[in-house]
Amino acid sequence: MNKDVIIACDFASAEDCLAFLDKFKDVEHKPFLKIGMELYYAAGPEIVKELKKRGFKIFLDLKLHDIPNTVKKAMKVLSNLDVDMVNVHAAGTIEMMRAALEGLTREDGTRPLLIAVTQLTSTSEKAMREQLLIDASINDTIAKYAQNAKEAGLDGVVCSPLEAALVKEACGPDFKAITPGIRFADSKADDQVRITDPARAREIGSDFIVVGRPITAAADPVAAYNRCVSEFLGK
Numbered sequence: 001m002n003k004d005v006i007i008a009c010d011f012a013s014a015e016d017c018l019a020f021l022d023k024f025k026d027v028e029h030k031p032f033l034k035i036g037m038e039l040y041y042a043a044g045p046e047i048v049k050e051l052k053k054r055g056f057k058i059f060l061d062l063k064l065h066d067i068p069n070t071v072k073k074a075m076k077v078l079s080n081l082d083v084d085m086v087n088v089h090a091a092g093t094i095e096m097m098r099a100a101l102e103g104l105t106r107e108d109g110t111r112p113l114l115i116a117v118t119q120l121t122s123t124s125e126k127a128m129r130e131q132l133l134i135d136a137s138i139n140d141t142i143a144k145y146a147q148n149a150k151e152a153g154l155d156g157v158v159c160s161p162l163e164a165a166l167v168k169e170a171c172g173p174d175f176k177a178i179t180p181g182i183r184f185a186d187s188k189a190d191d192q193v194r195i196t197d198p199a200r201a202r203e204i205g206s207d208f209i210v211v212g213r214p215i216t217a218a219a220d221p222v223a224a225y226n227r228c229v230s231e232f233l234g235k
């Protein structure tokens with residue numbers, strides 16, 4: 001799958017999401033969408049089916065983390081929804097990630113991309129040390145979790161755009177970096193900390209940028225999306 005801009009559809013209901021997407025009817029480069037826990041728990045598999053019917057690619061961001069057998073079975077269900085990308089927590093271990101991959105792979109051998117969350121960008125080194133009893137640095141943890149994901153056969157990891165180079169160094173150029181934390185050079189950061197703009201994210205090595213509020217809260221979301229596409233993909 002080629003590099004792309006993914007819009008984070010962080011809406012509380014299917015109605016809000018569909019009303020937002022109606023604005024994109026005439027957009028030349030059809031958006032790739034991320035559906036997270038909020039919208040999925042509110043609107044269920046139906047919203048995924050509806051968006052697939054409308055021709056959107058879907059990254060279902062549910063961050064699974066459970067015993068291997070449960071994750072395997074859950075992934076089989078998600079694979080049948082025909083989504084394009086799903087994820088797990090690398091903290092669930094290599095065995096859990098292998099089980100996820102197995103559950104996701106369809107009888108004909110096809111499957112959605114499977115990526116892992118390393119350390120959440122909201123987790124500080126201090127919290128890792130004091131609460132999780134992890135003494136390694138955050139960068140070493142991210143590199144190790146990314147290597148575990150690669151060993152399990154996954155396609156890439158979610159990380160800050162500033163960590164994309166670190167991930168590529170640890171796992172090779174083909175291992176994908178999916179990066180939230182994107183802001184235009186001239187816009188506000190909101191609650192994001194480790195951010196960069198679309199063009200710089202591409203330079204550092206992002207394969208997919210995940211962009212929420214800079215598009216969803218923009219006065220003109222389509223113009224903001226087109227700007228992301230143009231800065232990130234050079235289109």
Ligand code: C5P
Nearest residue numbers: 008010120121180181210211212213214
């Ligand atoms: O609005 P904003 O561009 O900050 O949205 C970023 C999206 O990426 C949100 O859906 C957020 O939950 C998600 N995300 C993130 N940082 C992570 C993992 C996911 O911002 N480490």
